[in-house]
Amino acid sequence: QVQLQESGPGLVKPLETLSLTCTVSGGSINSRDYYWAWVRQHPGKGPEWIGYIFYSGGTYYNEFLESRVTMSLDTSKNQFSLKLTSVSAADTAVYYCARVLRSGCSGGNCYYFDHWGQGTLVTVSS
């Protein structure tokens, strides 16, 4: 059973860079069958997709955050990472890493999130 675990600072100062890492166990991120994503959730709101990365290193970001987001992966450690620059209080949220299905759906790639990390709260405050 694949498991994902987020790690990183829980407190980031305004205008600094938020950096999180997701460690995957029970499965390889070096797989054509999945994308690896970051999703965040503000208190009391629905989740918000940030972006995903493929095993090849290719990325796709939510256009609303694209100018501030960078994702990368380290296949040797079975990890992928998120960097979000110039953060503000609006970036305070629970951040999740998740596995994204690529196959098994009608009409092509699935883009559904079938496994999630437990989430980590990141607070932006001075």
Next chain:
Amino acid sequence: EIVLTQSPATLSLSPGERATLSCRASQSVASHLAWYQQMPGQAPRLLIYDTSNRATGIPARFSGSGSGTDFTLTISSLEPEDFAVYYCQQRSNWPLTFGGGTRVEIK
């Protein structure tokens, strides 16, 4: 961006009752819609994908229907562990988006 509107915001029911949750899309998403369950303090869990397909390990009391812009998640007979928040998510257009959620609470 496709906006997903879920209703009602809160559903108050008793164990054993039937729950019917709605998700409406601002434009057609064909059948490309999923449902997730989120317990307090936990990550969302995939229940249903592509409108009506149950994810691995999901009980048969959960079912989904709809197409285009109107979708429904039905829980045929609520178990105590079903009281949670439910979200829909579309994959038809970028960016991937989620609804605002429906809370199913114990009456």
